[in-house]
Amino acid sequence: MAAPKKIKLDEQSIEVEGYVHNVSPLKVSRNNNNYFNAIFQEEGKYTDLVCFVQDYNSVLKDIEKTKSPRQLQFRFEEPKLNKTVTIKEARSGLNPFQKITIEAKVMNKMDPTLQAIKSGEVIRKSYITVADATDTIQVCAWDKHIDQLEIGKSYKMTSVSLRSFDGIKSITTCPDTIIDRIEDIESVNTAETDAISVIDTLIIDAVSCNSFTLCSACNKAIGVFNPDVNTVKCPTCQMRQKTKNLHQSFKIQVNCRFQSNDQPKKMAISHNVLTNFRETRELKSDNEIEDYFLSKSNFKVEVTSSQSQILRILEAN
Numbered sequence: 001m002a003a004p005k006k007i008k009l010d011e012q013s014i015e016v017e018g019y020v021h022n023v024s025p026l027k028v029s030r031n032n033n034n035y036f037n038a039i040f041q042e043e044g045k046y047t048d049l050v051c052f053v054q055d056y057n058s059v060l061k062d063i064e065k066t067k068s069p070r071q072l073q074f075r076f077e078e079p080k081l082n083k084t085v086t087i088k089e090a091r092s093g094l095n096p097f098q099k100i101t102i103e104a105k106v107m108n109k110m111d112p113t114l115q116a117i118k119s120g121e122v123i124r125k126s127y128i129t130v131a132d133a134t135d136t137i138q139v140c141a142w143d144k145h146i147d148q149l150e151i152g153k154s155y156k157m158t159s160v161s162l163r164s165f166d167g168i169k170s171i172t173t174c175p176d177t178i179i180d181r182i183e184d185i186e187s188v189n190t191a192e193t194d195a196i197s198v199i200d201t202l203i204i205d206a207v208s209c210n211s212f213t214l215c216s217a218c219n220k221a222i223g224v225f226n227p228d229v230n231t232v233k234c235p236t237c238q239m240r241q242k243t244k245n246l247h248q249s250f251k252i253q254v255n256c257r258f259q260s261n262d263q264p265k266k267m268a269i270s271h272n273v274l275t276n277f278r279e280t281r282e283l284k285s286d287n288e289i290e291d292y293f294l295s296k297s298n299f300k301v302e303v304t305s306s307q308s309q310i311l312r313i314l315e316a317n
C-alpha cells in the first residue's frame, strides 16, 4: 500500500489517519467567515470537522472521492479551560473546576497529611505555595505530585484544576496533571497571597463524638450489625464482607472559640483530622475521644481562612 499523502494544516497539530466523508460546500458563518463541514472517520469513531480554510474544501472533496484512508494533520483548538494562564488570570477571571496550565515557582511546601478519598483509599495531600511574575497561589498537591514539586524550582503544571473555597481561589492537581521542570522563573511576585489556610488556636468548650462502622467496599456507614457473626452485607453497595475488615470512623462536633476572634462556634473535626494527629490517632472510643478533647486547654490548628473547616491539628496544649 502506498504511503498516504500528508496534508499540512498547521504547525501545532496532531496526525490522524482515516477517511473523509460528507464534505459540505463552502458556507458563510454569522461572523462572515467562510467555513465548511466534513466528517472524519478513524478506526471506531467519526469526528465532525469544521474547517475555516477555504482552499482545503476542494482538497478534502478530492480525498473524499478517492475513498482511501489519508493522514491528516489537525490543530485541535486547545479548549480555553486548559490554556496556560498567569496566576493573576487564574485568580481573577476563571471559574472553579476549569482545567488550566500554569508556569510557576515553588515558594513553600507544607508537610503532607493523609486524606481518605471517595474510593476509601488513603493518599497524601500537601498545600504548596507557588508564584509567577504576576501573583502567588496555593496548590493542593496529591500523592506523587508532592514529591515532583521542590522548593525553589520552577515547573509547568499542565491540567491542574481551579478551585474556589470560601471565596479563595486555589489550584489542585488531578490524576491527569503533568508536572515538568522548566527554567527558573527569576522574578516572582511574592505578595502575600490569601492562604487557603491559617494557623489559629482553638478552645473547645463541649464535644460530642459519634462513631460509624464503614463498609470496606464503598466506605458508606454500614448501620447496625451483629459483631458476633463473621460476615455482613452492606445495605448501600450490597457487598458481603468479613466483619473484621470493617473500619470505624468518628464524627466529632465541638462547641468552640478561636483565639483570633473569640466568637462561639460549632465546628466539626473530621476523621481525617483525627487520624492525622499523632495524639488522637490511637483513640478508640467515643468516650475516650470526648475526654481527650476536654482534657486539653487549647489546640493549635490549621483552619480555612474563613474558619469554616478545621484542616489539621498541629499541637495540643
Ligand SMILES: [Zn+2]
Residues within 6 Å of the ligand: 215, 216, 217, 218, 219, 220, 234, 235, 236, 237, 238, 239
Ligand atoms: Zn458498601
